[in-house]
Amino acid sequence: MTTVSAERITCDVCVVGGGPAGLSAALAARRAGASVELLDLFERPGGQYFMQPAHPPTGAAARQVAEGRALIEHVLASGVLIRSGVEVFGAYDEPLILARRGDAALVVKPRAVVLATGAHDRPAPFPGWTLPGVMTPGAAQRLVKLHGTRPGSRVVLAGCGPFLLVVAAQLRAAGCDVVRVVETSPSPLALAAALARFPRHWPEAARIMLAVVPLLPRFRFGRIVTRAAGETHVTGAIIARIGRDGRVLTEGAEELDGIDALLVGYGFRPSVELATMLGCALAHDWDAGGAYVVADRVSGATSVPGIFAAGEITGIAGARPALAAGECAGIAAAGFAGKATPSPDGGRLKQAMDFALALRRAFRPPYGTLGRLPQDDTLLCRCEEVRASEVRAALDEGAGDAHGVKMWTRAGMGPCQGRICGFGISVYAGCAGSADPAVFGANAARLPARPVPVDVLAAAVGMATREEGAQIIPTG
Amino acid sequence: MGVSAHIVVVGAGIVGAATALALAERGFAVTLLDRAAPGSAVSGASLACLGTHQNSEVELPQLIWATRRWAEWDQRFTGAFHYRRCGQIRFIDHAADISTAEHWIALERAAGLSAQLLNLDEVRRIEPALTGPILAASWSPDDALVNPFLSVRTLLRAAVEAGARFLGHQPAQRIDCQGDRVTGVTTPDGRIDANTVVVTGGPWTAGLLAPMGIELPIVPRKAQCLATVAQPPTIRGVVGASKSEQGGVHGGYTQIQQSEAGQILFNTVLAGGESAPGSPDRVPQVDLPFVVDSATTLMRLFPGLRHVDLLRSWVRYEAVTPDDRFIIGPVGPTGLYVGAGDNGTGFLRAPVIAEIIASAIAGTRCAVDPSPYDPARFAPKVALQ
Incomplete structure (x- = not known):
């Protein structure tokens, strides 16, 4: 007989996600007197921004790591229990959190939940994007920050947004030869204009700028990578200008050769799966990352009582707003759990959000252009190997929306469940089927938020639905 | 919209797609509507088993006819919906x-x-x-499986090729009548004129007919x-x-x-x-x-x-219906038909529903006995106006 162990935990506040928003939410809730459990997917807390490598780095990266380490230490010292390596795969609005750590099931029954599940890269498909050596800037950053591994020696970085600058600086510091930084925005003027209004952010901006100054001649604005070239690995890229009407101008395109990594991403997508499963109201704005959780601007309260949201899942804004929002949501969640708390002060959050929104306006990916990049044989869904021509045929026959396309082509039916391919299919449909990408919809998240073995699932749900009882469940 | 069609079929699941095909093949001008993507509700969630086994004693002749029709469709559409005679245990x-x-x-x-x-x-x-x-x-x-998504797609495509028109994301808001006659269907985009309306709207069927004073036990x-x-x-x-x-x-x-x-x-x-x-x-x-x-x-x-x-x-x-059987046939005003009440087994029965409704509208002999599905079995709740 095999067994799966199952543990049930009760607490005042359960925080899901150990990045800036989750850490500050946990700390604030704990300081307000709540018992707090923080569940984080990774080996060490910190999220993408405060990522904690096994061996602390020196130089420019040390500052950010140290800031994160300090926050984590505060959180631990306050009495928050951080559970790392925990995959949350289900959420019900009792509230009830279903999770596992390896093959052990974990059930959390809190009074309130703070969702701080963050975001992930938002790639868009183009010819050659599935070649080895093509990855997202976020994945490359993770390699560098966590393992000190370079994604390649001669690298092209492409996409949209200030995150590219950050990654460019980190790649350069890691010893990569950054051959090109390809930004879809027409010029750096919009960034300069946004910065001009927020002197508080000049020091941080100056630090990043300084680090990329030597790369400035390699920056290309108003351009886009239209193709990755290579046989078994990426060796080249085609970089074309974007016309005023959003069309790609093939004339004068640069054909770059001799590279071994191509990093392309167009912002981030909020990880709204658990919020969706809990029934939290979502809204859609591509500039905010796509579907995001509607939350009170101060308390982070979602449409579901007792469920609070903070950070990137409420719309992509970066680490500073996430830290401020986490604190507010943590206090509000502790209040919901019955602790006497002061009203959260939304001042810091508002300041941080104002700057984030200015940046968001300065860097808007050219969605129409992205939708035109795939050729007929370009894979839109990598899991199920669905090509653009198949998606187009389904749209032509009346598939109508993301769900229709999924049913008729299997696009989005694989392990990623549309998280990776959803954006690309949507912008492609916006061109191919003249569908409004915002109403085209997406593959709605359902149990499980992440794949979970059937026996672990049974143990977790069995534990959740049973009255207080045994901790070990025989399953076979 | 202000367009004119002789027959509007409301609901493009497997039942609606099969019915639209049967009607278009008989020469009718058909418009098929769905509130969302075709087959995105009950049909898309179905496990699409075509099995006569331990199914329904009363309907056995109809089920045998339906399994044959599915096998014919498989031949006709050359495997388009992945028909597999895999058997059932x-x-x-x-x-x-x-x-x-x-x-x-x-x-x-x-x-x-x-x-x-x-x-x-x-x-x-x-x-x-x-x-x-x-x-x-x-x-x-002899029991079989089909791909539910591709089945809807295949029948829909065949219906369109036979002359039917499909409009997705067009929820029917109201069935319009004049006197004792159906005159059309109202959608958010306007009205579609019709002298015949077939409601194959699954769980939405009863709600669409209720304002007309027709109470279906679904x-x-x-x-x-x-x-x-x-x-x-x-x-x-x-x-x-x-x-x-x-x-x-x-x-x-x-x-x-x-x-x-x-x-x-x-x-x-x-x-x-x-x-x-x-x-x-x-x-x-x-x-x-x-x-x-x-x-x-x-x-x-x-x-x-x-x-x-x-x-x-x-x-x-x-x-779901009280006796686990579909409700198929005319209800209420002249020109209104219903084919709903899948009870979770609509895939197998889709050709039966299409045959009963299309032959009733065309006034031709029906290849299956429609009596087990007669809406009148729930009279007087189905009030003939």
């Missing part, structure tokens, strides 16, 4: 249920079908992975399913629980099968697991007791699958 885990299975086998064999009782060795030869503690099983080799019932990540070929056919003497299935209802893409699809609703009433407009998550029942049943029957990753779950509302 109904496992028996209570001795008392053997006689019930024998009863079904006898009446199916009398109708010319080839159902039989299997001992454990025979079960293992057909489904080697089914190693759980069962006593025996009944077996129906209620939504939560249907749920779980799917694993793709596996190598493991389960050959449909595996279900045999019916029991107590009525229904002893200890519940189970269906387990493997999709052609490799995912294991499974669901178990144990007795007492009846879900709370809901609305098809707001689809909730799967119920936790359902998850436990389904996962433990899968692990009990197929111990080798217990470490396989679950990938997805889904919920839809199917349309």
Whole structure:
């Protein structure tokens, strides 16, 4: 007989996600007197921004790591229990959190939940994007920050947004030869204009700028990578200008050769799966990352009582707003759990959000252009190997929306469940089927938020639905 | 819109698509509407089993006709919807249920079908992975599976090729009448004129007809399913629980099968697991007791699958009638027809519904006996105005 162990935990506040928003939410809730459990997917807390490598780095990266380490230490010292390596795969609005750590099931029954599940890269498909050596800037950053591994020696970085600058600086510091930084925005003027209004952010901006100054001649604005070239690995890229009407101008395109990594991403997508499963109201704005959780601007309260949201899942804004929002949501969640708390002060959050929104306006990916990049044989869904021509045929026959396309082509039916391919299919449909990408919809998240073995699932749900009882469940 | 069509079919699931095809092939001008993407509600969530076994004693002739029609469609559309004659096993885990299975086998064999009782060795030869503690099983080799999505797509495409028009994301808001005649359907984009309206709207059917004073005894019932990540070929056919003497299935209802893409699809609703009433407009998550029942049943029957990753779950509302049979035929004002009440088994019956409605509208002989589905059986609730 095999067994799966199952543990049930009760607490005042359960925080899901150990990045800036989750850490500050946990700390604030704990300081307000709540018992707090923080569940984080990774080996060490910190999220993408405060990522904690096994061996602390020196130089420019040390500052950010140290800031994160300090926050984590505060959180631990306050009495928050951080559970790392925990995959949350289900959420019900009792509230009830279903999770596992390896093959052990974990059930959390809190009074309130703070969702701080963050975001992930938002790639868009183009010819050659599935070649080895093509990855997202976020994945490359993770390699560098966590393992000190370079994604390649001669690298092209492409996409949209200030995150590219950050990654460019980190790649350069890691010893990569950054051959090109390809930004879809027409010029750096919009960034300069946004910065001009927020002197508080000049020091941080100056630090990043300084680090990329030597790369400035390699920056290309108003351009886009239209193709990755290579046989078994990426060796080249085609970089074309974007016309005023959003069309790609093939004339004068640069054909770059001799590279071994191509990093392309167009912002981030909020990880709204658990919020969706809990029934939290979502809204859609591509500039905010796509579907995001509607939350009170101060308390982070979602449409579901007792469920609070903070950070990137409420719309992509970066680490500073996430830290401020986490604190507010943590206090509000502790209040919901019955602790006497002061009203959260939304001042810091508002300041941080104002700057984030200015940046968001300065860097808007050219969605129409992205939708035109795939050729007929370009894979839109990598899991199920669905090509653009198949998606187009389904749209032509009346598939109508993301769900229709999924049913008729299997696009989005694989392990990623549309998280990776959803954006690309949507912008492609916006061109191919003249569908409004915002109403085209997406593959709605359902149990499980992440794949979970059937026996672990049974143990977790069995534990959740049973009255207080045994901790070990025989399953076979 | 202000467009004119002779017949509007409301609801583009498998039933609506089949009906639109049957009507278009008879030369009618047909417009098929759906509130969302075609087949995105009950049909898209279906496990699409085409089986006569342990299904419905009253409807056996119609079911046999339907299975033949599906096989013809497979030939005609050259495998477009992945028709697989994989057979169906109904496992028996209570001795008392053997006689019930024998009863079904006898009446199916009398109708010319080839159902039989299997001992454990025979079960293992057909489904080697089914190693759980069962006593025996009944077996129906001719039962088949189709890809539910591609079935809707194929029939819809054929209907359009035959001249029908499809409008997606066009919810029918109202059926319009003048005197005792249907005159059209109103959608958010305007009115579509019609002298005949066919409502194949599954769980939305009763709500659409209620404002006309037509009360159909169709209620939504939560249907749920779980799917694993793709596996190598493991389960050959449909595996279900045999019916029991107590009525229904002893200890519940189970269906387990493997999709052609490799995912294991499974669901178990144990007795007492009846879900709370809901609305098809707001689809909730799967119920936790359902998850436990389904996962433990899968692990009990197929111990080798217990470490396989679950990938997805889904919920839809199917349309349930008091006697588990469709309501098919004219209701209310002249020109209004209904084909709804799938009871979770609409796929197999789709050609039957299409045949009954199309022949009634065309005034031709019907190839199947429509009487089990007569709306009038629920009179006087279906008030003829």
